[in-house]
Amino acid sequence: MFSMRLITQTYGLVSKRLLASSARTMTSNRVLTADNINPNVITMQYAVRGPIVIRAVELEKELAKGATKPFKSVIKANIGDAHAMGQVPITFIRQVLACVTEKSLMERGGYPPDVIKHAEEILGGCGGNSGGAYSQSTGVDIIRKHVAEYIQRRDGGIPCDPENVILSGGASESIRNVLKLFMQHSAGGKKTGIMIPIPQYPLYSASIEEFNLGQVGYYLNEENAWSLDEAELERSLAESRKDFNTKVLVVINPGNPTGQVLSRENIESIIKFAHKHKLFLMADEVYQDNVYAEGSKFHSFKKVLCEMGKPYTDLELASFHSVSKGYMGECGLRGGYVEFHNLDPEVYVLFKKMISAKLCSTVLGQAVIDCVVNPPQPGEPSYDLWKRERDAVLASLKERAVLVQKAYGSIEGISCNPVQGAMYAFPQIHLPKRAIEKARSLNQEPDFFYAMQLLENTGVCIVPGSGFGQKEGTYHFRTTILPQPALMKEMLDRFGKFHARFLEEYKD
Amino acid sequence: MFSMRLITQTYGLVSKRLLASSARTMTSNRVLTADNINPNVITMQYAVRGPIVIRAVELEKELAKGATKPFKSVIKANIGDAHAMGQVPITFIRQVLACVTEKSLMERGGYPPDVIKHAEEILGGCGGNSGGAYSQSTGVDIIRKHVAEYIQRRDGGIPCDPENVILSGGASESIRNVLKLFMQHSAGGKKTGIMIPIPQYPLYSASIEEFNLGQVGYYLNEENAWSLDEAELERSLAESRKDFNTKVLVVINPGNPTGQVLSRENIESIIKFAHKHKLFLMADEVYQDNVYAEGSKFHSFKKVLCEMGKPYTDLELASFHSVSKGYMGECGLRGGYVEFHNLDPEVYVLFKKMISAKLCSTVLGQAVIDCVVNPPQPGEPSYDLWKRERDAVLASLKERAVLVQKAYGSIEGISCNPVQGAMYAFPQIHLPKRAIEKARSLNQEPDFFYAMQLLENTGVCIVPGSGFGQKEGTYHFRTTILPQPALMKEMLDRFGKFHARFLEEYKD
Structure with a gap:
């Protein structure tokens, strides 16, 4: 019964089919049921694709079948999925991929020579000169080498050994692989605690739950542009230690869902904190190309800790990057990597053994990584077009970052920090007491209730803040800045009207 | 110390760098070390990419740098990786993929209209008409529909609902996702037992270990062409129950590493056994296109259990397929799927939630699945070439299946069952007592010792039977049948000479 309740609560809004079948299920003679399934699968949540998004997909299908709704289209601002929102692929990347x-x-003509050279170099690293061959589990060697060269350039010459770079199907896979190392199956012992920001990207909370690790949240400082506060880190860690053996500190920079870009000073204080308490650092840096705000700049944790010198250089660090974000937005092609710094060599051997059972990540996804870390250079035939396309995407994202913050910030009952980087705003909504009571009466989080009302009434799909975590008694939502300008205007228009009606309906 | 010993034993042959650093490590001040890492990561093994393969890669690099060895090239018969062994991609698949x-x-001309139609249909199912958009976690809907239609055709019209099909990055990912459902984190309770064939494909043993499940081996009957024996299933299950709560039966058909194709009668007896003991069936059917022996035919578990009618139709079944094997061999592109039959609807909702945190599998890998399940039809422009290429690959594999069995079967001290299907032979080697003693003195499995000697002396890379499991006191190795004919001849030649010398050296 326990599990039934939980599922009904979480998925109640989209589970008509499920509920219809539950009578059957309750007397199920099946081997595998919700009552004996891996319990962590029941408790884990991934809000970015949770019930609201499932309902949005249903609504889309209903509209396609001609259903009448108060809106003509669903606008998905729930996920950082640039191409789905109309962003056009970078020509160079797709040309190289087609040739691979x-x-x-490549013989038929029509491709610039640097595209061909690029494709040939990738194929030269593939078994049988085919992307259809498995790569080594760590990835194609020449691509790992290019990644290392990219990191070294990015970090002003601080060395990067290709041997420390492992390619994966998106950064998510690497992040999960690293977290998995900290699992303890022994009964009785404390779980390993993983410090994550609140609000956080729910890949972390979901994986921590799935892997039976301990979630240790530290609050970002909303009043100070979502920065990290050392006192809060200390509080969080100290409190965690009664329940967990806390060993890992996760930082997301630029921030997801919060869009902040950490200052170098802030990063230094985090590194000192990690050193003081002997924490393993995980730096989620997948938005490193997405920095918009004047005065903001991306600093990699690797660079900062190396420049700080001993003893900070000796920290263990795993940093992550992806082809899904940046200016290319190639989410569906699944490319990413982890760079390890100062990982124990024995652990590294074990890590490689662990991932070998999964054989390898997609070779075409790896090829995209190669294009991203090793783009056309000035003077090469593809350079001008590549630069024009890249600059246009980043400039447009920058415009939309400002537009979104201004639009939400100007709505009554909503406040919104600047979107310094990444692809999201995380505005706070000040919900009327009656709306909160209404939500509670439905056994829903108030911001979930708000987001579902928004979706059903306007077709706009956002993710409630409760899916990312937030300070008790505050309510937020995450929206991407990805809809193209015309659609963005439409979305903000629908949103503004809904919000005014909502406030009117639930005013105290 | 425990972990050091284990690692040294397993990776001792390739870990000079590791050993050199171990002194440092033993006094390591690191957060994450082999002494506190997830213990299941230490104990899991994946022989297909284990120490022998790592050494083979090293040897290749040494040869490339001009090192002198008793051989000029490494021949990798360790892994079912057709393109790496010179198999050429199917034109239709790569054309569709290039257009996607x-x-x-598609506008530039030069592509057959059915290729374009195919690519457009796939793109129509992608967000923003781009493979760069995330798909639903379950996969692109139109591709799931094509998979369901394929399964229905394959199974003589037995219905398949696209809703029961979930796409993944290779079959491995789906297999691991399903196994994960059976994890129990509760202390004290028995682990869930998973019955797997011995010999087995080590994805199973590795994942079972990683997920803290219980491995329950049942021996295949080598004397009867590696068939499944009901009495042995009963023995294995009965013995398992003192340690485990055994709930799952895994069958690999056609067999890996054993190359058998199960008769319909044998499948029926397995289904009856699963029903009698209330087991969840996992049917690994990734070699369903690879059937060579006269009189052998692939029967899917779904079809057989549906045709057997009640109560067998009510069994829970997950069956798996992949684009890595078959005639296409597109391993590196990572496409696969699971079809569920009679899965508890609540479990299904939870399964979909679980995979959502990983976002989606590669869309281009999904596109390959589409090409495989929905190939050109007679009368369409691409049909003739597609059929010619497919038939040629399968005919050549069939030839090599016979060649390999004959070659190994005719060597003194080796016996080899017919390769009825899949891509492997699993010959038994009758090792001289002195060779066994020599291996034990090196703390190695005798067949590991043999395989390493073979590699160092001839460059031929095979996987020792101990990596797959085998009856106590017997020794085997797995070799693929994938080297192209000339290379295959070369490999068999090197092997034969080595084997004769080995027998001579260690004769009793």
Whole structure:
């Protein structure tokens, strides 16, 4: 019964089919049921694709079948999925990928020589000169080398050994692989605690739950542009230690869902904190190309800790990057990597053994990584187009970052920090007491209730703040800045009207 | 110390660098070390990419740098990786993939209209008409529909609902996702037992270990062409129950590493056994296109259990397929799927929630699945070439299946069952007592010792039977049948000479 309740609560809004079948299920003679399934699968949540998004997909299908709704289209601002929101692929990347895929294209003419050179170099690293061969589990060697060169350039010459770079299907896979190392199966012992920001990207909370680790939240300082506060880190760690053996500190910079870009000073204080308490650092830096605010700059944790010198250089660090974000937004192609710094060599051997059972990540996803870390250079035939396309995407994102913050910030009952980087705003909504009571009466989080009302009435799909975590008694939502300008205007228009009606309906 | 010993034993042959650093490590001040890492990561093993393969890669690099060895090239018969062994991609698949990747190719001309239609249909199912958008975690809907249609055709019209099909990055990912459902984190309770064939494909043993499940081996009957024996299933299950709560039966058909194709009668007896003991069936059917022996035919578990009618139809079944094997061999592109039959609807909702945190599998890998399940039809422009290429690959594999069995079967001290299907032979080697003693003195499994000697002396890379499991006191190795004919001849030649010398050296 326990599990039934939980599922009904979470998925109640979209589970008509499920509920219809539950009578059958309750007397199920099946081997695997919700009452004996891996319990962590029941408790884990991933809000970015949770019930609201599932309902949005249903609504889309209903509209496609001609259903009448108070809106003509669903606008998905729930997920950082640039191409789905109309962003056009970077020509250079797709040309290289096409040549890697179908080699005869390179002979047929029509491709710039640097595209061909690039494709040939990738294929040269593949078994049988085909992307259809498995790569080593760590990835294609020449691509790992290019990643290392990219990191070294990015970090002003601080050395990066290709041997420390492991490619994966998106950064998510690497992040999960690293977290997995900290699992303890022994009964009785304390779980390993993983410090994550609140609000956080729910990949962390979901994976921590799935892997039976301990979630240790530290609050970001909303009043100070979502920065990290050392006192709060200390509080969080100290409190965690009664329940957990806390060993890992996760930092997301630029921030998801909060869009902040950490100052160098702030990063230094975090590094000192990690050193003081002997924590393993995980730096989620997948938005490193997405920095918009004047005066903001991306500093990698690797660079900062190396420049700080001993003893900070000796910290263990795993830092992550992805082809899903940046200016390329190639989410569906699944490319990412982790760079380890100062990982125990024995642990590294074990890590490589662990990932070997999964064989390898997609070779075409790896090829995209190669294009991202090793783009056309000035003077090469593809350079001008590549630069024009990249600059246009980043400039447009920058515009939308400002637009979104201004639009939400100007609505009554909503406050919104600047979007310094990444692809999201995380505005706070000040909900009327009656709306909160109404939500509680439905056994829903108030911001979940708000987001579902928004979706059902306007077709706008955002993710409630409760899916990311937030300070008790505050309510937020995450919206991407990805809809193209016209759609963005439409979205903000629908949102503004809904919000005014909502306030009117639930005013105290 | 425990972990050091284990690592040294397993990776001792390739870990000079590791050992050199171990002194440092033993006094390591690091957060994460081999002494506190997830213990299941230490104990899991994946022989297909284990120490022998790591050494083979090292040897390749040494040869490339001009080192002198008793051989000029490494021949990798360790892994079912067709393209790496010189198999050429199927034109239709790569053309569709190129068009999906770079849409402008479709306007530029030169592609058959059915290729374009195919690519457009896939893109129509993608967000923003781009493979760069995330798909639903379950996969692109139109591709799931094509998979369901394929399964329904394959199974003589037995219905398949696309809703029961979930796409993944290779079959491995789906297999691991399903196994994960059976994890129990509660202390004290028995682990869930998973019955797997011995010999087995080490994805199973590795994942079972990683997920803290219980491995329950049942021996295949080598004397009867590696078939499944009901009495042995009963023995294995009965013995398992003192340690485990055994709930799952895994069957690999056609067999890996054993190359058998199960008769319909044998499948029926397995289904009856699963029903009698209330087991969840996992049918690994990734070699369903690879059937060579006269009289052998692939029967899917779904079809057989549906045709057997009640109560067998009510069994819970997960069956798996992949684009890595078959005639296409697109391993590196990572496409696969699971079809669920009679899964508890609540469990299904939870399964979909669980995979949502990983976002989605590669969309280009999904596109390959589409090409495989929905190939050109007679009368369409791509059909003739597609059929010619497919038939040629399968005919050549069939030839090599016979060649390999004959070659190994004719060597003194080796016996080899027919390769009825899949891509492997699993010959038994009758090792001289002195060779066994020599291996034990090195703290190595005798077949590991043999395989390493073979590699160091001839460059031929195979996987020792101990990596797959085998009856106590017997020794085997797995070799693929994938080297192209000339290379295959070369490999068999090197092997034969080595084996004769080995027998001579260690004769009793």
